[in-house]
Amino acid sequence: MKLIRAATDIQKHQNDSHLAVDHILLALPTDSDVDKALAEAGLDKKKLEVAVRDLRGGRRVENKQAEETYEALSKYGHDLVADAESGKLSRDR
Numbered sequence: 001m002k003l004i005r006a007a008t009d010i011q012k013h014q015n016d017s018h019l020a021v022d023h024i025l026l027a028l029p030t031d032s033d034v035d036k037a038l039a040e041a042g043l044d045k046k047k048l049e050v051a052v053r054d055l056r057g058g059r060r061v062e063n064k065q066a067e068e069t070y071e072a073l074s075k076y077g078h079d080l081v082a083d084a085e086s087g088k089l090s091r092d093r
Contacts, residue, residue, distance in 0.1 A: 006030040022052045 004019075006027035011019050029035040029045040038044070 003027050003031060022056060026052055 003024065004027075007019060007023040010023045010026050014023075016023070026049065029038060029048065035045070038048070
């Protein structure tokens with residue numbers, strides 16, 4: 001519940017009408033155990049904030065489908081399966 005409350009506070013601070021996954025991600029460091037685990041993995045609160053801000057691109061969460069509009073996978077991802085099927089991947093590289 002503490003995490004959800006923190007995420008809701010972030011949602012309100014960002015003037016979003018709905019709670020989204022990125023609010024929960026940004027709330028993770030409020031739990032000391034999670035914050036410690038993130039730090040051990042090399043991810044601090046500031047890096048997390050920058051990554052989420054870059055992904056959101058200044059957009060607000062104004063409906064329950066807002067996360068679908070981020071199109072993060074198509075924007076930042078790469079289909080390695082398609083590359084392998086078309087012969088673009090080689091063990092010799």
